[in-house]
Amino acid sequence: MAFHLEFAPVLDLTPELIQATWLTLKLSFSAIVLGSLIGLLATTARSLMPGKFRVFITLYVETIRNTPLLVQLYIIFFGLPVLGIRMPALYAGLLAMVINLGAYSAEIFRAGVESIHRSQVEAGMSLALTRTQVFLHIMLRPAIAKVWPSLASQFILTMLGSSVCSFISVQELSGEAYTIQSLTFRSFEIYIVASVIYLVIALVLKLLLGALGYLLFMLRARSNRVVSTSEGGQA
Amino acid sequence: MSIVTVDNVRKRFGDNEVLKGVSMQVEAGQVVALLGRSGSGKSTLLRCLNGLEVIDEGRIEVAGHAMDYETSRLRELRKDVGIVFQSYNLFPHLSVAQNIMLAPGLVKGVDKSRGRALAAKVLDRIGLLDKLDAYPDNLSGGQQQRVAIARALAMEPRVMLFDEVTSALDPELTEEVLAVIEQLARDGMTMLLVTHEMNFARRVADTIVFMHEGKIWESGEPEAMFTRPQTREFEQFASRNVK
Amino acid sequence: MIHSFNLQDLLFLVRSAGWTLVLTLVATAVGGALALVISVARLSTHTALREATRLYIVVVQGIPVLMVLFLSYYGLAHAGLDLPPIVAASLALSIYVSAYLGDIWRGAIQSVHRQQWEASASLALTRMEQYRYVILPQSVRIALPPTVGFLVQLVKNTSIVSIVSVIELTRAGQLVNNTTFEPFKVFVTVAVIYLIICYPMSRLSRYLEEKSRVYRDR
Numbered sequence: 001m002a003f004h005l006e007f008a009p010v011l012d013l014t015p016e017l018i019q020a021t022w023l024t025l026k027l028s029f030s031a032i033v034l035g036s037l038i039g040l041l042a043t044t045a046r047s048l049m050p051g052k053f054r055v056f057i058t059l060y061v062e063t064i065r066n067t068p069l070l071v072q073l074y075i076i077f078f079g080l081p082v083l084g085i086r087m088p089a090l091y092a093g094l095l096a097m098v099i100n101l102g103a104y105s106a107e108i109f110r111a112g113v114e115s116i117h118r119s120q121v122e123a124g125m126s127l128a129l130t131r132t133q134v135f136l137h138i139m140l141r142p143a144i145a146k147v148w149p150s151l152a153s154q155f156i157l158t159m160l161g162s163s164v165c166s167f168i169s170v171q172e173l174s175g176e177a178y179t180i181q182s183l184t185f186r187s188f189e190i191y192i193v194a195s196v197i198y199l200v201i202a203l204v205l206k207l208l209l210g211a212l213g214y215l216l217f218m219l220r221a222r223s224n225r226v227v228s229t230s231e232g233g234q235a
Numbered sequence: 236m237s238i239v240t241v242d243n244v245r246k247r248f249g250d251n252e253v254l255k256g257v258s259m260q261v262e263a264g265q266v267v268a269l270l271g272r273s274g275s276g277k278s279t280l281l282r283c284l285n286g287l288e289v290i291d292e293g294r295i296e297v298a299g300h301a302m303d304y305e306t307s308r309l310r311e312l313r314k315d316v317g318i319v320f321q322s323y324n325l326f327p328h329l330s331v332a333q334n335i336m337l338a339p340g341l342v343k344g345v346d347k348s349r350g351r352a353l354a355a356k357v358l359d360r361i362g363l364l365d366k367l368d369a370y371p372d373n374l375s376g377g378q379q380q381r382v383a384i385a386r387a388l389a390m391e392p393r394v395m396l397f398d399e400v401t402s403a404l405d406p407e408l409t410e411e412v413l414a415v416i417e418q419l420a421r422d423g424m425t426m427l428l429v430t431h432e433m434n435f436a437r438r439v440a441d442t443i444v445f446m447h448e449g450k451i452w453e454s455g456e457p458e459a460m461f462t463r464p465q466t467r468e469f470e471q472f473a474s475r476n477v478k
Numbered sequence: 479m480i481h482s483f484n485l486q487d488l489l490f491l492v493r494s495a496g497w498t499l500v501l502t503l504v505a506t507a508v509g510g511a512l513a514l515v516i517s518v519a520r521l522s523t524h525t526a527l528r529e530a531t532r533l534y535i536v537v538v539q540g541i542p543v544l545m546v547l548f549l550s551y552y553g554l555a556h557a558g559l560d561l562p563p564i565v566a567a568s569l570a571l572s573i574y575v576s577a578y579l580g581d582i583w584r585g586a587i588q589s590v591h592r593q594q595w596e597a598s599a600s601l602a603l604t605r606m607e608q609y610r611y612v613i614l615p616q617s618v619r620i621a622l623p624p625t626v627g628f629l630v631q632l633v634k635n636t637s638i639v640s641i642v643s644v645i646e647l648t649r650a651g652q653l654v655n656n657t658t659f660e661p662f663k664v665f666v667t668v669a670v671i672y673l674i675i676c677y678p679m680s681r682l683s684r685y686l687e688e689k690s691r692v693y694r695d696r
Contacts, residue, residue, distance in 0.1 A: 066634075066672065068637040070648055074665045082661060119322055127338035127342070141328045145328065163543075164542075167641065187552040187555070192549065203540060
């Protein structure tokens with residue numbers, strides 16, 4: 001079993017790899033910002049608005065969380081044109097990622113809001129604040145602080161999930177890797193390189209999000225983080 | 236006219252009737268201590284006075300507001316009634332000043348600079364001016380509770396409710412909180428306190444209300460009640476609790 | 479032959495969903511067995527073992543499932559092994575499962591109260607015996623909700639192996655689309671089938687989480 005690896009042909013295409021990595025970063029960053037915004041809006045709406053809104057949002061969250069990202073992508077890119085809605089692959093990919101993260105982050109935020117002790121709400125209401133004021137000023141920030149680790153994990157999963165955009169030929173990192181593979185036939189090598197790049201991005205992202213959490217919420221590092229049910233997937 | 240009127244109030248928690256027809260009246264400037272064993276209904280009664288608990292029967296009127304649980308009217312009532320909780324319930328993500336300024340800002344439209352001045356004033360009144368920008372988790376329990384009192388006072392209430400505010404504190408820290416409460420009483424604030432601090436109640440309260448099994452069992456002036464208890468239950472309670 | 483989306487197509491999708499479940503089960507069984515080893519190794523007193531395991535988890539969790547798949551697929555090819563795509567896919571998914579479940583189970587083991595370790599050590603049990611009779615049984619209850627939650631992710635991630643021509647549900651959807659050209663109908667149907675599989679599991683996970691929370695608050 002001889003392992004003969006030739007990285008040279010792959011590394012010749014470094015400029016293309018850099019460009020593709022940059023696209024992955026842009027895609028991920030946009031999806032993370034927009035997706036978490038949607039999640040925040042959804043949670044706020046769920047907490048403050050009456051019945052019908054809540055049902056609609058729950059439907060959205062449950063549908064997205066129980067279907068694969070890839071299928072959601074196919075519906076947007078291949079299915080919507082049937083209904084007259086066409087868009088370039090890149091935007092379809094971004095839309096799918098945003099809708100996906102929107103649902104996951106909504107669920108994460110909701111857990112955070114529900115973990116706020118009733119006594120905090122009572123204190124706020126006793127000071128004559130309205131329900132909305134209590135939610136926005138007393139519940140929201142501590143809730144986000146509490147779920148920041150889960151949120152950070154979900155952001156990293158979103159970044160890794162950008163790889164499904166390669167399925168519709170977007171030339172982000174995975175897509176470019178596939179192209180390079182077909183050009184050089186150095187399949188194992190290119191995927192090792194791509195994996196290393198993903199790993200570096202993931203680790204840097206983790207550090208940045210940790211630092212951000214510390215700055216925003218004065219969080220201290222937790223070594224025994226409680227296990228949550230939203231872990232472990234990208235699709 | 237009484238500033239607090241409680242008329243034949245009943246309250247159930249599921250099958251358990253916790254308040255069984257309670258009536259009382261409090262005049263402006265009075266200090267009332269609510270005493271009783273756990274489960275006697277004293278905390279529930281207190282929490283009914285600012286609408287945190289909903290009564291099943293009877294009538295409550297506080298500071299000129301009739302208790303009807305309609306959202307905006309309840310808010311109006313809560314502007315005039317301040318409450319301090321056993322577990323302080325300070326907002327951990329806000330500084331002391333922000334904790335105090337939050338409600339005046341949102342509810343009464345007090346702007347930031349006036350709010351900060353107000354916060355400084357109430358903190359000075361309780362002796363914690365130097366903690367203006369500190370965060371709750373840097374304060375001791377006694378300091379947090381005093382900030383909680385300041386936070387309620389910043390809304391300039393006409394009635395203050397205290398729900399076992401020293402029960403979660405070590406004895407040394409209890410003193411500083413009781414001192415603040417006593418000062419408030421001397422300044423003429425109408426106050427209802429649920430407390431286990433028997434000596435404090437005896438010294439500071441104008442009226443003692445002893446509750447037992449959901450009813451007001453005995454009430455009157457502190458000295459009279461403690462030296463000549465009218466009921467066996469209060470006699471037993473007092474002897475077991477007075478240090 | 480191009481035709482409209484019909485019952486045959488639907489049945490084909492449902493049959494392929496069967497393969498989705500097969501992949502899920504195989505990955506769970508193989509990956510789960512590995513995860514057990516990994517979770518314990520991750521907590522080993524042996525520094526080398528502990529760090530090697532930690533590295534493994536970090537790497538697998540730091541790359542997309544697609545990369546795990548390609549590395550396995552092309553890695554095997556490079557090693558001269560010519561295995562059918564479905565085997566490579568199962569291997570890749572097993573590796574994916576082993577890292578994530580290994581990490582989840584490690585967390586569950588760590589959540590078991592320290593006093594349980596002290597009590598069992600005081601009874602002179604060996605580390606293995608402590609694990610087997612005292613710690614692992616208790617960690618199962620803690621691990622159950624996130625494990626079921628992760629299995630939902632696994633089912634969805636089997637869609638990734640469609641790229642290596644394994645005929646699971648998503649690939650079947652592509653094939654049906656290629657003969658009907660009704661992508662909206664086809665892929666929404668595919669989504670609904672995933673929903674039918676995943677939603678009950680999600681509910682179960684939530685139910686288990688509620689139950690375990692009540693238990694722990696006592």
